[in-house]
Amino acid sequence: MTMSLNQTNIRDIWYTMTGIPGLEEAHIWISIPICFMYLVAILGNTLLLFLIFTERSLHEPMYLFLSMLALADILLSTVTTPKMLAIFWFQAGGISFGNCVSQMFFLHFIFVAESAILLAMAFDRFVAICHPLRYSTILTPSVIGKMGAAAVTRSFFICFPLVFLVYRLHYCGKNIIRHSYCEHMGIARLACDSIKVNIYYGVIVALFSTCLDVVLIIISYALILCTVFRIPSWDARLKALGTCGSHVCVILLFYTPAFFSFFAHRFGGHSIPLHVHILLANLYVVVPPTLNPIIYGVKTKQIQDRVIQIFYLNKTLC
DSSP: OOSOBOTTSGGGOEEEEOSSTTOGGGHHHHHHHHHHHHHHHHHHHHHHHHHHHHOGGGOSHHHHHHHHHHHHHHHHHHHHHHHHHHHHHHOOOEEEHHHHHHHHHHHHHHHHHHHHHHHHHHHHHHHHHHSGGGHHHHSOHHHHHHHHHHHHHHHHHHHHHHHHHHHSSOBOSOOEEOSSSOOHHHHHTTBSSOOHHHHHHHHHHIIIIIIHHHHHHHHHHHHHHHHHTTOSOHHHHHHHHHTTHHHHHHHHHHHHHHHHHHHHHHHOTTSSOHHHHHHHHHHHTTHHHHHHHHHHHHHOHHHHHHHHHHHHHHHHHO
């Protein structure tokens, strides 16, 4: 494939993903924890969804947002991990251009949507602590549904242009993707012509989606802290802050590796080896989905009680 490939035969392009460059000999060993975490993520988040939708006491705004997060986690890990494991186990790194672009779109789409869900959860905590008497009137089921729809709609309109941006490029034979899954700049860098528009749009997307969400989350928690420290009782302060603990842990788990990867790619240069970048990117799509239901299960008494009821009932029936 040395000749220039244009839009008429772009569907004939096939890529080969290499997994983690430099760690090919360790692929089998790396796949074991990734496969385990993927299974835990699917089971944990599915259980969380089951608990929330079958237990009426969990039909509250916080848990409805949590169900959205659990669904996003299932999708995020499922879009990437099965193909990743196929590369590690069977060296099945081949993927068509169309399938690669589809994976790229859903990966970025789910990431941006999950960021919006975390912002909605921060707003939920803000209303619960700063306006407790109006909590049920502000966050009605209708409003929650509209917030979920807004997160999905925003994510679609932000990420769909990425498909056109990679389809407009011309490709001329470079077909090795040094990664375990397809992402926007990974595809764009295989093109023969200028990718400045792709780079600029990628930065704009980061600034006006993820970074904006982080700023709004920080503002929400600044207002929450101002309200909490006006409470005279220390016990009441700790109880109010305790309701935010799970959300803060999930926020740190979601954004910290994302921003590390973003800044390392742009400012790390060659000081951080490529295999470190790729390994962290692989862990990023399984670690947060694995730990999120565990964090909420450990820190949320209502979920703990419901899990205990289910296992106690099953034990009794047996």
